[in-house]
Amino acid sequence: MKRLWLKSMLLLGILWGQSSTEVYLFDLVSKEDVYAISNPINISNNPGYDNQPSFMKHGRAVLYASTRNGQTDIVSYQIRTGKKTWLTNTEGSEYSPLQIGSGNAFSAIRLDQDGTQLLYKYSMYSKQGKVLIPDLKIGYHGWVDRNRLLSFVLGDPHTLQLSALKEGKNQILDEKIGRSIHKIPKTSLMSYISKQNVPWTINTLDPETGMTDLIIHTFDGSEDFAWTPSGIMFMGGGDILYKYDPNYDQDWVAMADLNDFGLNDITRLTVSPKGDKVVIVVVEKPVDK
DSSP states (O other): OHHHHHHHHHHHTOOOTTOEEEEEEEEEEEETTEEEEEEEEESOOOSSOEEEEEEOTTSSEEEEEEEETTEEEEEEEETTTOOEEEOOOOSSEEEEEEEOTTSSEEEEEEEOTTSOEEEEEEETTTSOEEEEETTOOEEEEEESSSSEEEEEEOSSSOEEEEEETTTTEEEEEEESEEEEEEEOTTSSOEEEEEOSSSSOEEEEEOTTTOOEEEEEEOOTTOOOEEEOTTSOEEEEETTEEEEEOTTTOSSOEEEEEGGGGTOOOEEEEEEOTTSSEEEEEEEEOOOOO
16 A cells, blocks of 8 residues: 555656755746746745645645655645645645636545545635546646546646546546646637657647647756746746746746755746746755764
């Protein structure tokens, strides 16, 4: 049983060795396509694993996964007040929270101690949930609309699948993919990372036709990116935060060095619906003893 659980955790990529991750909220400002971040706040401030942030649609709160009592649950952080609320309390661990539409429900990956790993739907208030897709071992996901989602399905190889919940149908669209799956603002397209070639690429995907197109390459080993509401992409490369405007930039452009804030090793990131905040997950350096 423990071996199955460990294997699932390794596939999720959530074992960080001696490292500890923290979730930071920054102000985000832009002028004439020049972006800057400032005023970092450690909103997790918790030993262990804190990761996988996403903004609520109204932009007033951030959801993320956080460790407590030896397992991982979902937390809501209210930006104005700094209040934290634990949203799950199950025997398993939850990861990758995403609000469903603009309602009072969110989806999250639940990993039980027997190795069962499924996508659940949770109420913001009840702390319990129900299975959304019973036949897929999903590691990461992104919503197309309230009925359809794209997911990273664990397997050999890992596959990108489109699921229609009402119809109960799953369709494989690609394989050898990364963990970042996001809707492209102001379009009907989705985006994901393809690992078919080196360097890896960020691709568009039309959920209606299954057609894909190249956007840009990733940094070596980086597989987390985010979109601003105006359609600019952010991605971390080591300690540097980069931006890419598909309409103007030829390549990634450096916009911030997290060493300036005493931080390092960017992993996941997400931008607020208004484009005025960005949340960045960093790897905390271990304290020398």
